[in-house]
Amino acid sequence: MRAQTAPPHAPANAAEKIALGEYLARAGDCIACHTNPGGKPFAGGRAMETPFGSFYSPNISSDKATGIGAWTADEFYRMLHDGKSRDGTLLYPVMPFASYTNVTRADSDAIFAFLLSTPPIHQPNREHNLRFPYNQRSLLIGWRTLFFRPGEFKPDPAQSTEWNRGAYLVQGLGHCVMCHTPINALGGVSTSKQFQGGLIPMQDWYAPSLTSNKEAGLGEWSIEEIVDLLQTGVCTRGAVYGPMAEVVKNSLQYLSDEDIRAMAVYLKALPGHTNEVDTSPRSTYVAEEAARLVPLGRKIYAAQCAECHATEGQGMPPAFPPLANNQSIQMNSAVNPIRMVLNGGYPPGTIKNPTPYGMPPFAQLLSDEEVAAVVTYIRTAWGNHGTPVSVREVNALRAAPLF
Template identity: 80%
Template sequence: MRRAALLACAVLGAGTAATFAQTAAPGASSASSAPTASNAALIARGEYLARAGDCIACHTVPSMPMFGGGRPMETPFGTLYTPNISSDRQYGIGAWTAAEFYRMLHDGKSRDGTLLYPAMPFASYTKVTRADSDAIFAYLQSTPAVHQANRPHDLRFPYNQRSLLLGWRTLFFRPGEFKPDPTQSVEWNRGAYLVEGLGHCTMCHTAINALGGNSASKQFQGGLIPVQNWYAPSLTSNKEAGLGDWSIDDIVDLLHAGVSNRGAVYGPMAEVVYDSFQYLDEDDVRAVAVYLKSLPGRSNEVDKAPKTSFMTEEGARLAPLGKKIYDAQCALCHATEGQGKLPHFPPLANNQSIQMNSSVNPIRMVLNGGYAPGTKKNPMPYGMPPFAQSLSDEEVAAVVTYIRTAWGNHGTPVSVHEVNALRSAPLF
């Protein structure tokens, strides 16, 4: 749900995974208040919760030691490097206390009081309970120490001035643990806790404003993930790519297996499912689905107004070429009328994600292809080949225009300029 993403983060706004303190504070206090590391049940629970929070995704460079940090996070303001959160006492959090760790999650402050950049989603993690924070801390303290120095951030002026974060926090941060809604079920409240807290789904699925924050009034209504140029769709209704007419089972399948009868996850969200959701208990994933299904619908998520004469003419120009390409390259998997071949090849006809106002995702899928994640429930996923090398910008624009307007779909035509702008976009 995040954003899918997963690697995008704005220095003064949104992100998908934690960016803790860059260095350990001098004169570190004793870790005597930490939970007992020998408590196997507590550590196991902490590992589960760390999976729910997707800590590994950002704090581990692929093929490098777990939680050693150093993963670059490109933002519009420069590059952040995720810190070491292993048990190493010099460079990691081995000398921290459980109370200091909780303050970091709850208040967005390092152990020495340094304000954290909100690429670490403390605006969501503030809702994590102290008991869950202590469990995560116990787990991280049990992991092997990675003796690797933290790399300093490379941010442009004035974004490298942490004092500016005081203004951001005033506008966009309200600390406070999750409070259950007594009018809702236990299952709904569990889902709300996971989505709003550890899952930090709003960080990608809520549009980022000019100040790098997101508005509570636009929660879950979708938004473009900065730098990555993937669109995290609305989750609020069936008007866009939301979940209003999805069944609970289809949502559970999508999050747990990466594929369902309604489609598959690709791009950043595939990594979220791979690193996080597939490891959650089905009861927790179902609770997430129940909560998401309850989100209120919005009326302005898809523009169904009559197309302008330019759009009509552009669609008419590109559609014949698009149909020809579709029949030759796409119909074998997605079927001649776009009905797909479930569950591995999703339908394109009446597929909300194809028809969104933003055409970024279907363009990127045609250009870059991709696989659904390999999960315990779907260990050998089918994939889509990339067509960036074999199709020109006009041909990609034509086939995407065709699938957005054929079979009763109500998307708008795609321009050659839009395709060209996304050719060089990062894959994740």
């Protein structure tokens, strides 16, 4: 399958409108939430575990009884723009309407046309299973007052056309703030902390800050490196795993070169904060434990890791990412490197990188102490400035859900 190209103009007929809608639905990664693993596309039913309980995505196929086949374009736009269902019911913000409100009416109509063109899947929607008081939808009025500001994206006349296109995709359909911004106890995000990183609730993956050069700040990256990571899942600086791998697999790899570059231009222009405080959860350890773990970690690294990542952690990019001077290795949060050692994984197979190299899992081979040792060594060797990790942290993540 080839990367799609977004029509550069308003669609001239129904077929062009549906094609544009399919492209935009890819950009919004609609299929990720609205398709249960192993289920029919857009039939819904995927469980999404949150601190508030379990949400189940609705059927958005063209089925008139259980999907959106009987909806109007006006009702669909109100859902995206205002976060309200067909009957006016307020939607829970697990649906990223706070981002989708940026989508233009023309793009909303195109997505709706595409969804109506999909096969109808008769699958009744499942009720959410939320704890009290979160099952009281009336409380959403307060949430919306605090965290929701409806309004279509407005181009910044001081910026280039390319920057504005990237901003539209990142802020809107891409809903990147949903993961890369800290989520508070009410499930909301602060506009003042956008893109400053956050632990993804219930998934035990940390989405790094895109503004801090101590995490994944892109100020030192080239546009080409950002483009490669978004579109192929790998670049000379690293690779995507976990939830971001699914985003690349389902969505970003299919976007046009022009749109991916526009996103890269916008992301690189985000305000960089070299002195931004790293708010990710700090690793907990004691000095005596760290002193004991480093020598053990050095031995494990030489035996298990050096063949791919090289003796001095320089890696063999893009197949095997570098570990030395790797920002994602040195963050306060050690969640991601611990999970990678435990669970391994592959970057997504993409159009431009169909056979990616993978990382084997070591959960069955290494004990909690050995995993803590090798992660501690990697985070502190070769000039890396990460902190050691504790055996307790590894033990807590050993049972984390696979993504």
